[in-house]
Amino acid sequence: MNHPPVGRLRALRSVELLTPDYAEAVDFYEEVWGLQVVEAEHSASWLRGTGDEHHALRLTRSETIGLGRLVFALATPAEIDEAARRLRARGIALVTEPGPLDQVGGGYGLRFHDLDGRLVELSADTWAVTARGRDVSLPVGVTHAVLNTPDIDASVAFYRDVLGMRVSDWSEHQMAFLRCGSDHHCVAFNQAPWVSLNHVAYEMTSLDHFMRGLGRLRHHGITPEWGPGRHGPGNNTFSYFTDPTGLVCEYTTEVAQIVEDTWICKVWRRTPELSDLWGTAGPPSPRIRAHMAGTPDGSPVTAPPVDAPAGARTDAPADTPSGAEGAAA
Secondary structure (H helix, E strand, O other): OOOOOOOOOOEEEEEEEEEOOHHHHHHHHHHHOOOEEEEEOOOEEEEEOOOOEOOOEEEEEOOEOEEEEEEEEOOOHHHHHHHHHHHHHOOOOEEEEEEEOOOOOOOEEEEEEOOOOOEEEEEEOOOEOOOOOOOOOOOOOEEEEEEEEOOHHHHHHHHHHOOOOEEEEEEOOOEEEEEOOOEOOOEEEEEOOOOEEEEEEEEOOOHHHHHHHHHHHHHOOOOOOEEEEEOOOOOOEEEEEEOOOOOEEEEEOOOOEOOOOOOOOEEEOOOHHHHOOOOOOOOOOHHHHHHHHOOOOOOEOOOOOOOOOOOOOOOOOOOOOOOOOOOOO
16 A cells, blocks of 8 residues: 655754763854754753754753754644654554644654654744844754665665655765755765764855854864865765764755756766865865764764774765765765
């Protein structure tokens, strides 16, 4: 029996990151990265960008490190209820039944786990905040997340068939880029030995603001782990950094915009010149490769890796990082 997807997702609304270095992470994302704390508790903080979403990032104190949840937007509570019905029809158990969300940011939503065990939240009618303006060198919000998975075909099929995303491009059979709106991708999957977070990307409004953001980080004594450059798949600019926990964060802008009726999915070759069209970034270091490979979700905290684990690949050709998102995103 053919089941329809849950609905038409509007955007990746926010992500939750788990960190044992909670105070340091909050300070980094607010004072250095350019987000703003809108709510804070003893063990969690919610940070916004310059857009109108209540928050783009939730930081949660935890003994484990990695991704806590992905939050996607639907338009109305009625769409949330219909999504619940369609998930049940597929035999997918709900972690949280549809209803008002008792959490900072409010909204009406539901939660379930994807094939790899990640917590996915669908929400509508969340609290809005007044946009801070786009003419600043600060992140608008979260624009995509890249996820490491041991079964890229199964993960792509789940997000395509269940969540209704469309596949924009492949990077050989190492990476897949999926969209839920006009942006080339809001989620990408990277074939890897285990389930983990590769990185989270934050949108800058223009190339000028992207470069000014890099300058602001340099003022804080922080230089890119990889970048600046421009990826082939997605055509977006990139500069990758690590936060105090060792999780990878990216500034990006100018991602390709998809016209549904004319876009044709292609398979990109995994070569250095397509990983970085500008040729400015050079190959990623073993350090950023290792941080992009991450540790398996739910693992206890360990010291930051200093080299990529044996057999680990992330998303780059041989001359770029196999643990890093090299080919694109």
